[in-house]
Amino acid sequence: MADELGLLDELEEPCRAIIAQQEARTAADSSGGRAPHTPPLHDDGGDAADNDNVLLAARAYATLAAIHTNRGQLHEAEEEASRCVELTRSVLGDDHKDTAASAAGLQAVQAARTVVAAAAERPDLQPRNPKTREEVALLAELARDDAFNPVRIATLLADPALNPNIQDEDGSTPLMLACVGGQPHIVDALLKAGADVNTANKV
Incomplete structure (x- = not known):
């Protein structure tokens, strides 16, 4: 998937070049007195080369829309997708499958x-602060080489706002650290606090 997204990103510059060329042709046609919109392909009076260029620009807009959608830039993606529809319709008409x-x-x-707009209005869907002071303290306590301080850990876990699935730089969670440290009581407390057993780390 990452390779596919990388390949898609590489198409951004060529797509912009195609669009710029089409915009230049449209501007030249307008200044020369020609209509800026080409006739449909099924119109015998249409210029097939012009139509092909317009459809190529439409596909370029569609690709840019996909790129910006993958980046979460949905405003830009909507504008590009709308332009794709406009150009495709101008050449092929309303009833064509494309x-x-x-x-x-x-x-x-x-x-x-x-x-996305609806989710932004819901506080329960907002991203958590990945590392509060208490969460950092919990990771630090569980990462100690010497014995854990069970009282300190119990105090931290008693905070209902604490995220039991916080990850350190290696992606390890408190549950992983407690398992490695051989602390079944802490493991049990973390599970009761909502620790996810399916989280994977980076190592």
Whole structure:
């Protein structure tokens, strides 16, 4: 997946170049008195080369929309998906399957923006502060080479705001550290506090 996203990012500059070329052609046509929108391909009077260039620009906009969606930049993605629909429709008409596909892509981006906006209004879905002072103290206590301080750990775990799944720089959680340290009572306390047994670290 990471390789695929990296490949997608590499397409950004070529896509922008394609769009810039099409915008330059459109500007030249407008200044020369030609209509800025090309006729549909099924129109015998249409210029096939112009139509191909417009459709290529539409695909470039669709690719940019995908890139920005993956980055979470949904405002930019919506603008690019909308432009893709506009260009595709100008060449192929409303009833073509490619126009319908580009419209579906735009609707998907708009739906994603709606979901993100709704989530932003819900406090329970906001990202937690990854390391409060108490969480840092818990990791430090469990990472000690000498004996744990069970009273200190119990006090920290008694805080309902503490995240029992906080991870250190290696991705290790308090539960992992307690297991490595051979502290079954602390393991039990962490599980009761909501520790996730499926979390993986980086090592």
